Amino acid sequence: MIQNSKKMQGVPEPTLRRMPCYLAFAEGLLRKGQQFVSSTQIANYMNIDPTQVTKDLSYTSIVGKTRVGYEVKAIVDVLSDFLGFSVMDSAFLVGAGSLGSALLHDNGLTHFGLNIVAAFDISPITIGRKINDIEVFHIDQFRDLAQELSVVMGIITVPAENAQTVADLMVAWGIKAIWNFTPARIKVPEDIIVQNTSLYSNLAIIFNKLHTEKN
Amino acid sequence: MIQNSKKMQGVPEPTLRRMPCYLAFAEGLLRKGQQFVSSTQIANYMNIDPTQVTKDLSYTSIVGKTRVGYEVKAIVDVLSDFLGFSVMDSAFLVGAGSLGSALLHDNGLTHFGLNIVAAFDISPITIGRKINDIEVFHIDQFRDLAQELSVVMGIITVPAENAQTVADLMVAWGIKAIWNFTPARIKVPEDIIVQNTSLYSNLAIIFNKLHTEKN
DNA sequence: TTTTAATAAAGAATAATTTCCTTATTAATT
DNA sequence: AATTAATAAGGAAATTATTCTTTATTAAAA
Numbered sequence: 001m002i003q004n005s006k007k008m009q010g011v012p013e014p015t016l017r018r019m020p021c022y023l024a025f026a027e028g029l030l031r032k033g034q035q036f037v038s039s040t041q042i043a044n045y046m047n048i049d050p051t052q053v054t055k056d057l058s059y060t061s062i063v064g065k066t067r068v069g070y071e072v073k074a075i076v077d078v079l080s081d082f083l084g085f086s087v088m089d090s091a092f093l094v095g096a097g098s099l100g101s102a103l104l105h106d107n108g109l110t111h112f113g114l115n116i117v118a119a120f121d122i123s124p125i126t127i128g129r130k131i132n133d134i135e136v137f138h139i140d141q142f143r144d145l146a147q148e149l150s151v152v153m154g155i156i157t158v159p160a161e162n163a164q165t166v167a168d169l170m171v172a173w174g175i176k177a178i179w180n181f182t183p184a185r186i187k188v189p190e191d192i193i194v195q196n197t198s199l200y201s202n203l204a205i206i207f208n209k210l211h212t213e214k215n
Numbered sequence: 216m217i218q219n220s221k222k223m224q225g226v227p228e229p230t231l232r233r234m235p236c237y238l239a240f241a242e243g244l245l246r247k248g249q250q251f252v253s254s255t256q257i258a259n260y261m262n263i264d265p266t267q268v269t270k271d272l273s274y275t276s277i278v279g280k281t282r283v284g285y286e287v288k289a290i291v292d293v294l295s296d297f298l299g300f301s302v303m304d305s306a307f308l309v310g311a312g313s314l315g316s317a318l319l320h321d322n323g324l325t326h327f328g329l330n331i332v333a334a335f336d337i338s339p340i341t342i343g344r345k346i347n348d349i350e351v352f353h354i355d356q357f358r359d360l361a362q363e364l365s366v367v368m369g370i371i372t373v374p375a376e377n378a379q380t381v382a383d384l385m386v387a388w389g390i391k392a393i394w395n396f397t398p399a400r401i402k403v404p405e406d407i408i409v410q411n412t413s414l415y416s417n418l419a420i421i422f423n424k425l426h427t428e429k430n
Numbered sequence: 431t432t433t434t435a436a437t438a439a440a441g442a443a444t445a446a447t448t449t450c451c452t453t454a455t456t457a458a459t460t
Numbered sequence: 461a462a463t464t465a466a467t468a469a470g471g472a473a474a475t476t477a478t479t480c481t482t483t484a485t486t487a488a489a490a
Binding site for chain 1: 225226228231232233234235236238239240243246260261262298299300304313314316317318320321322323324327328329347367368375376391392394397398399400402408410411412413414415416417418419420421422423424425426427
């Protein structure tokens, strides 16, 4: 099949980043009862080119109808599946500080297929506490829990200087993917998936635009 | 000046996203007392090409010394300034729910030049409370506070379906930049800066890699 | 003092991404 | 039934970002 050659080289990251926004938009339209939506409408909402939308959606099994657009329900269903939001994956979070406890509180993650089953820290103050019904353990207690629960993802929300230590632990635990919220870059074996999400990178982009806006 | 032509078309976003990581790395080296760092070392840490590092740093006033590298302290100082981390900007946050209160708790933002001076919500439960010493007001109370405090940025952490309403309010308040944490895309006048940061987009990228890792 | 090797910097080539263009389809209009 | 206009989809072109190549510099070694 020719169309599969696209999938062979993988979906571009910019496309994957846009897809959750298409999904959120479609979910909104579904609530309003709208049945079809055109690439033009989606593009207008996203402030991008309409062909970008059709190209992005062509990576999925969604097909549009000429002069009508895409079925809203199809976008919601197919995209949820495609993005892995409809199956639940389990995760451990290490670092129950400010950012960490924030994530523990965010039930949106559960809605998008991520179930944080336990948190770890080294501070005696947080250990033993429950944050949004998720218990915080001492990091040494991990090994036992790793056996019981099948966890694929580790979330790092410790200070940057401890990121590598935590990453090493997670790899030893047999974790498949690491979601790294620190600005530090971690070294892991090739087969481990790493996603870096630094809030401060976004801050840098805003500040840069703010300070060079004189056009 | 010829080298300024680069700055004229702006610094590429990928570069701006990498810079805070260079900064974090340099800060770590500074703590360890290392005086110089080469592009090769930085590149090795970041898992990128060394020329990428030199290209990125060439957007700033930092110059390296052949066979020695860059002065660590210069990277820290110049990059902090360049990224706008050394001047404090004030922000309002709207939506003191799970993600919102997480951000209020994150003192890292203060460290990187963002001071959240007040939060807003519509829930009677959160209004009046203080989160990490930041008071939560009813959203209607904003107008009065906007007068007193000079705030350039608005942070949106409400549910996606309310993002546009909040954005409209912020524009009316005279805000310059909006940091949008919802997967919804907002429509604002051209001169308003918008930075979209959706955690769920990052989740989509991880899930995609997890589910297509069979190579 | 001379040689060597590591490096920054500038430019060229490559790769990835986005935008543009064309074609075919089809719902709505006449 | 014929025409029109809006749209999806595929391919080409343009843009943007990354990687490769070359050159010049200079600290360290001989």
